[in-house]
Amino acid sequence: MVRLGVNSIKKSQKDKSVQIQVLMHYPHPNYDSEKDVHDLQLLKLHRAKESKNVKYLPLANVIRDPEEGTKCMVAGWGAVGLKKLKMSDVLMSAILTVIKRETCNSPKYYNSKITPDMVCAGTRGKTKKDACEGDSGGPLMCNGVQVGITAFGESCGVKTKPLKPGVYTFLSKEHIGWLKNTMRKSEFF
Incomplete structure (x- = not known):
């Protein structure tokens, strides 16, 4: 389970947060824990919906490498x-x-x-x-x-x-x- 729309873990936010079941985990196939490379994993969630407290981040086709000082x-x-x-x-x-x-x-x-x-x-x-x-x-x-x-x-x-x-x-x-x-x-x- 994951909780979306949460700002405080302890305080009840039933009106703002949603618990969603994780259906699948997809670790990157080239992840290497010794070298710490490709350290990412995708989670498939059951019916996550955008709301006032839950917003999606769009995934760009290309992300520019951030310059030093950014x-x-x-x-x-x-x-x-x-x-x-x-x-x-x-x-x-x-x-x-x-x-x-x-x-x-x-x-x-x-x-x-x-x-x-x-x-x-x-x-x-x-x-x-x-x-x-x-x-x-x-x-x-x-x-x-x-x-x-x-x-x-x-x-x-x-x-x-x-x-x-x-x-x-x-x-x-x-x-x-x-x-x-x-x-x-x-x-x-």
């Missing part, structure tokens, strides 16, 4: 701290900045692990914000378009030195093709 938003109900990894009761979001792959691939950060199908985004300076445990699968939105999916990172952007950015699966042309082809074959609509 401001993006990440959202989720993941942990709000590292000590207890307690999940947030309310939907949280943070504004992050895209970091170019060359920088993210340096030995200082992820040492050649970042592929063209990934986007790095984080914060600089004193502000320390990032996705955390439990946010995986959430959206990375840049300029009003979903460009990525929360994948992995280190220490939720608060403990590491240097501060490592989060890594997101980029909705590349190949990934969009797989999503659309899977939906077409699986009679999503």
Whole structure:
């Protein structure tokens, strides 16, 4: 089951939220958990309907690779701290900045692990914000378009030195093709 239209997990929102049954899981066929590549999965839901509190994000045919310095938003109900990894009761979001792959691939950060199908985004300076445990699968939105999916990172952007950015699966042309082809074959609509 998934819940749509929810802002608070604990507070009753029966008039705003809807529980929907997950009919099928479609993990990307080339997903590799050791290399963290192609980290995305499609869920087929039973009759999800758009409403005042549930809106669809259109899936573009091509998504431009976000340039370094682009401001993006990440959202989720993941942990709000590292000590207890307690999940947030309310939907949280943070504004992050895209970091170019060359920088993210340096030995200082992820040492050649970042592929063209990934986007790095984080914060600089004193502000320390990032996705955390439990946010995986959430959206990375840049300029009003979903460009990525929360994948992995280190220490939720608060403990590491240097501060490592989060890594997101980029909705590349190949990934969009797989999503659309899977939906077409699986009679999503």
